[in-house]
Amino acid sequence: MWTLRRTSLRLRSQVLNAGPTRASSVNLVPTTWVENETAMHQSREITYARFLAADVLCGMDCASLNFAVGWRELSSQAGASSTKEDDGEVEGGSNDESDADLSDADENDEKLHDELELSDAETDPTKKKSPGRQTQSELFKAIVNAPGLSIDSALNKWVEQGKELSRKEIMLAMRNLRKRKMYGRAFQLFQWLESNKKLEFVESDYASKLDLIAKLRGHQKAEKYIESVPQSFRGELLYRTLLANCASQNNLVATERIFNKMKDLDLPLTSFTCNQLLMLYRKLDKKRIADVLLMMEKENVKPCLFTYRILVDTKGRSNDIAGMEQVLETMKAEGFEPDLQLQAILARHYTSAGLNEKAEAILKEIEGENLKQNQWACATLIRLYADLGKADEVERIWKVCESKPRVDDCLAAVEALGKLKKIEEAEAIFEMASKKWKLNAKNCSVLLTIYANNKMLEKGKDLIKRMSDKGLEIGPLTWNALVKLYIQAGEVEKADSILQKAIQRYGLQPMFSTYMAILEQYAKRGDVHNSEKIFQGMRKSGYTSRLSQFQTLIQAYINAKVPAYGIRERMKADNIFPNKSVASQLLLVEAFKKNAISDLLD
Template structure:
């Protein structure tokens, strides 16, 4: 699982490196970057945007639409009708901001809206971005068709790269390998990016030896590795338990000389050492990380240090880096606080978490439920149900909206304390917060909830929970078996449940067969 998680993050990082989705260093960028912060307070009707908010700037109008609920095109059309100008760079900023906050459907809509507007013709980079969005919204097949229909001049390094990235993200190994051959034949494998993509795929599939093979290909082809290449190379050696190999990569990196101030490489190295239990080496790598971090302003760098020191159990260092962080970045963000709170939880410093949370509230940032969720989770892990409930009530009064993760944590907490009714209620609330395919409870947790109905033969309760699980695509052999057992416990025939199982094309197992013989 750790490898797969790394793979997803790595793919995102690779794509951002060439097709950045964030906005940096401009007034437009800072304006559109507020899309996520404001997007939760959405309008339910496009007319609200077009009429009631007539004086709002464009970025706020789009923000009010919410994530996937309303169309962006009418807002853009209305903006032009009002006599406003809209430059191509501004439209690109809108697309970038929407992508940054995973509002892919709306980003694609804006991209396609550009087709019918004079002066907003797509450039070569725009084709790559649209291909990526099509893959995310409509699927790989649609992305392949889009690529096929592109004019030849648009089939360049970026569009090939976008298609390869989509194959890698969906772990389509044969297609990715085949496309990589075409990229090489077309002369577009001039930099590390496509190799990095393939390395990410192989590592996600648990094939680190193929990463090392690709490194040799790069050397033969005279392709210079970049920072990401070195990191995934190190991690692949670590996957093979080859710490000597990791250190040889570090030697090559130092000899390379292009990454003297890249803190992320040493942070990555310290993580490898921590995992291998090489504490002294991890501490030395972190010292090198700190030296490079304090030479530049980088939020992620400081947060990486905080997390690494917490993994080493070094509380004084965690607080020391946080204080330096606060001096360098007086205006901290919600994610900054989440990082610090998470580190303090790992250290078992609950008093520190409580104090830090008060500091966050004092800063007056938007009330993002993910921040108090950290302490709520810590309370529930320790069995402090009352404190968790009290904090949730406090958060709601402050405007915080519990998400599925909030209620999922309460399910765990209630189950541990045998508060069955509360656990069932929390599971229902968690499931109400998500759409089909967005999230599923852990299989064991879902079965634990169904078992509560099973032991008492509560068919109505079990059927209600089963229907809720179906809405998030969490119906399988085990959940059906539980429903069958509930019917048997209640003295009812389970034959009707088995018929539904067949209609859902759920394969029975030995347990199913045994139950149906009762």
Template structure:
């Protein structure tokens, strides 16, 4: 079997690595079986590969059988299958399919294959595996795409010296002519807090007439916001304003608005929000943009703007649960319980599929105001309607009880919270159990309140619960 269509010694070394990869590739916990949502992937070949979710099960016999049945193997199709496997984080299988594709002289290996393998090897074996593999790649295959993939590995690993060495080689070879090279380096330095290096890279792009793209804007804005650099923010926004093709992504406007608001510069954030709102007409993600507009206007303290945006929602019919939740969350920032009740009544009148995450905001508001009787009655009514309280529901109630020094009631609410946490979040169950122990012992009340508030405000139950709080 051949990894590269080159001389025999190179074949031997490459195949040795291939065997090592094959041995290591199939030893971890199986990924869940997934089926393709990409209609461009052949249903015949991919339907055979997709069910094989166990990483200990090799792809090679299935692929060999496919060929043995007289079917052709097109590289474009194999590449799509590899990308599909990568999308579902089935990196081991993706690497095996990539290696199989060019073995036995089926398809000549190309730089794009080497670049893809570097990414996969990095996912599976880290930088050591990447560097070992790269040593075995023939020089004629080390095209710009390969060095770009290598740079990506080094920047993700936060290896500054090696990243800068690859970037300098790209400059010297004339490769670094696209913004992606600079974006990777900027992202690295931004994460490490190297503000001056980010600015230096941006200036270098300007001097070489390399255009900024949305990722350039985003990383520069994030860097400036982290450093509270309003002047730097102004510079990037001016570059965005100079865009004549309307290609600035809505996420970039969100980062800019968040940065200004973080620095307390509301007057500079508002024009950015106007531009973000202007993208509602053309964006396919208008519901997400609406939700963000509610949050950002609330952070800016603009209560009236919430009403105006809500009217826009109703005109456009963009009123899914996510939009209702975002508006309720924003009204909660103003302590506008009456307004929240009105919006909740509108949501309830729509007869949508019941989702307890929506009323959770109103329950939170009642508990913060100390109106526990109303919260209790509200939960009881929603349960009678068929609703199922979530972890956040009971934690809001537990926090309210604790503020009133109703320790016994708080303990009971926390027991209910723990009972509805999915088993996979065992560490979070332990966190709440610890909180429960503090309460039952009657000691460390401040610590208990801190833990409850962690659930209510930030969501110690992980990212999957964040949207329900």
């Protein structure tokens, strides 16, 4: 029995009172989404042997029950007003940086799933590239330079010239395309290889193609694709890839359905699969983390380093620094040492808790004795020292890499200087980087966010025009920065208009924090109509309801001094339960209902 339970031994005295809390199992059934209303009335009992039913849990030894109760307490604390996040806003907002440290990949869905390294495994599963190093292939260059939207002509020409088209070259090109989020071209490469019979597909190829379909066309198309895959290749890798995509999109219903499908197919339960659930529940329902951990213990699924990253981050986000340190000690006892991402998570939570000395000690560990030899750590150090407000240290680290910087070093310096209110210096480094490299929209969003945070509307508009003139593809990060730019300028209606255009004209799924930024502004005004519009828009975009959404929506009714009829029922239907703060809001808003009735009687 693995030793993570040590983090919860202090709760042993609560064992006898644990029975009535969330019954027993992970309850992997749909709980939200309007379009799946019938699923909400399904039985909540899960027959999966890997999940514990109520009678099984009640009969377990006290130590195991303590383990579960401990994490339930963590979950209940997570919704309290004292926490750094209300209930897990994931994309954007003040907690983006912690999410970024949960993986080695970049933004959005990929950054939460660094374990889905299909392209690395395809070339050589025994080797890992050192941080920041990426070998390019000639095939990749030919694909990138292909004119127009189709890459077929470039691939045909490649073959006609008798150039190498080995599996190694193909997968190296695929990795380069993925690294740059060129999913469309990566998918075309697979299509061309398949139609021209240039590659004998194995399970990892089918999984990689499925991953691209999920990213480009959605999880439903990806699930449909599985039916076309030969039966012998429909294994755990294929389904875990689909599961990871559903989880990265915060789609609770789809994730749990795919998980149960894996159970029905009797596929192996792995730490990767469990990590997808842990990441999803860390954001949407922390109370269920306990169930996943208990399941892992029962099924002898050993946590990996990535598992510990999630657990450390969850404790830190709940302001439980002692618990965070206990998880860290348990991890070390199991033979794991913190990597750069985990060290960054620890440093950020120490900084947020005001424990600056502890944060600085970790930064010294990251730096080591010779930073020039560890230059790959510069970007992380620059950002973390900016969090601490140490401008001198930011400047010192930047000088180490200034003569030969990477793109990420430059962007980290821009971000850090912006945070330190050194706008002109940030602009100078950005201009240098833009001349040295062809920056994409995501890179430009770093400077755009600085303009938004400092209410520099005109400069923000100029940057957007430059991006448009260069033909850069505008993504969720840029829209997020643009929306906040107008909000900071007091133009909420303009921000709302931009959001609606992004959805309607470009078919974009905005970031969660983009919606919340507008919702909060309407709520402050007491604009119930527009608050409800944004709230419903979030549901249509696929975001499952969270406590913070209801909290903000209720505040709109409070500020408007009108009753929110049926709000408790709406929360219950979405399996959302009020914490102390929301309970107080509900009492306030219900008082308006009494006044409204009194007015009618008068």
